[in-house]
Amino acid sequence: MLAVGITEPGAGSDVAGVKTKAEDMGDHFLLNGSKIYISNGILADLVVVVARTDQNSRHGLSLFVVERGMEGFERGDKLKKMGLKSQDTAELFFNNVKLPKENLLGEWNKGFYQLMHFLAEERLLGAVGYLAAADAAFDLTMDFVTERKAFGQTISDFQNTRFKMADMRMEIDVAQAFVDQCVVEHNDGVLSADDAAKAKLFTSELEGRVVDACVQLHGGAGYMDEYPICRMYLNARISRIYAGTSEIMREIIARSVGLDPRNKRRSLAAAE
Ligand SMILES: Cc1cc2nc3c(=O)[nH]c(=O)nc-3n(C[C@H](O)[C@H](O)[C@H](O)COP(=O)(O)OP(=O)(O)OC[C@H]3O[C@@H](n4cnc5c(N)ncnc54)[C@H](O)[C@@H]3O)c2cc1C
Incomplete structure (x- = not known):
């Protein structure tokens, strides 16, 4: 199952306000930040995560694929909500997640x-x-x-x-x-x-x-x-x-x- 992580506690409608960041460490990327209200967040084996890769441009975002079991990737509890009870909605946390270079989805800084x-x-x-x-x-x-x-x-x-x-x-x-x-x-x-x-x-x-x-x-x-x-x-x-x-x-x-x-x-x- 797949999830798409765009929304953050401080950035929902304003996608360009994403604070989760990924740094190029040469042989891998390092991902830090968190996401909220993510559909399939608990069940997903793969999560497409939107992260900032250019601090100097509001649109400097890239997409990364984060896999179940990667060190530093944690999920919160299933969030309680008004409806859609059968669908899981969760918070996701990324704490120094090391991503292989091939986990960049598409082009660097073109995620927006x-x-x-x-x-x-x-x-x-x-x-x-x-x-x-x-x-x-x-x-x-x-x-x-x-x-x-x-x-x-x-x-x-x-x-x-x-x-x-x-x-x-x-x-x-x-x-x-x-x-x-x-x-x-x-x-x-x-x-x-x-x-x-x-x-x-x-x-x-x-x-x-x-x-x-x-x-x-x-x-x-x-x-x-x-x-x-x-x-x-x-x-x-x-x-x-x-x-x-x-x-x-x-x-x-x-x-x-x-x-x-x-x-x-x-x-x-x-x-x-
Ligand atoms: C059940 C559920 C499932 C979700 N699944 C996902 C998911 O899978 N992946 C994901 O990334 N996100 C997901 N979301 C998050 C969802 O996309 C956001 O909640 C939504 O985009 C709104 O962002 P926000 O909650 O930050 O509200 P805010 O952006 O803070 O908006 C609050 C209010 O301000 C208004 N507002 C904001 N900007 C403007 C503007 N420029 N002009 C006028 N009014 C404005 C909004 O319309 C809204 O009424 C999910 C949310 C829920 C509840």
């Missing part, structure tokens, strides 16, 4: 760009999953509202229910068309980072809206562990946070339409 390239794929993969979860929540809720009765009729007979279900169906189907288009573009190697961000942002927010509405339509049953919608509601909350938060997705999209405060700062500096 390698990450940015593959994060678009990760976000699209996420989008496919979030949409599938929304669709599954919709189906579960259809079953529930067409069986459960109140005031002598099924819950699905209330106009509110029919309109809620109609809105969810519409949003899921419209989102599916965009995600499908992104998949085609990805397969052709032309998916842009901002389209991947749009897909991630829209589907994760949609999943959140859908599971919330579905819990409501289940009534008290929706709050009970034994109903799958209860777990889906808890699991969905992370979709808007990991693989880049909704706010970071909005930043990426805003830059793609020309709203980048960094350019403004640069042109102001040039004018001075």
Whole structure:
């Protein structure tokens, strides 16, 4: 099993703020630092670790492969969390881990760009999953509202229910068309980072809206562990946070339409 260690206690959204560092010692690299909230952190045999390799450049990062059993590589306890209970999430510690030269993944100091390239794929993969979860929540809720009765009729007979279900169906189907288009573009190697961000942002927010509405339509049953919608509601909350938060997705999209405060700062500096 593989894990990817980017996030640190002091650097999550701000990937370029990574402090874990790797030094070139001639015949090996020396890795020091720690990572937090790492999926599969306990079970992973291989961990791709992002480390700083140039102290003078914010983007001076490289990727390294750390293997189970390497001296100085420790894992914390499995972290307790709101949802995704079956998936392990852990802290990782690297204390003078000696890495063979071949454990550099890709190019020295190019890790930031390698990450940015593959994060678009990760976000699209996420989008496919979030949409599938929304669709599954919709189906579960259809079953529930067409069986459960109140005031002598099924819950699905209330106009509110029919309109809620109609809105969810519409949003899921419209989102599916965009995600499908992104998949085609990805397969052709032309998916842009901002389209991947749009897909991630829209589907994760949609999943959140859908599971919330579905819990409501289940009534008290929706709050009970034994109903799958209860777990889906808890699991969905992370979709808007990991693989880049909704706010970071909005930043990426805003830059793609020309709203980048960094350019403004640069042109102001040039004018001075
Ligand atoms: C269950 C789980 C699994 C995870 N798996 C992994 C994994 O496998 N590998 C890994 O490396 N990481 C993993 N993460 C970490 C996850 O990617 C980060 O938690 C996420 O990127 C946010 O970083 P942060 O927690 O440091 O929050 P912060 O970056 O501190 O953000 C806090 C808040 O500030 C907002 N914010 C930050 N910057 C900006 C900005 N520029 N503009 C506007 N708002 C901003 C954020 O959107 C958020 O609302 C996982 C997290 C969880 C909970």
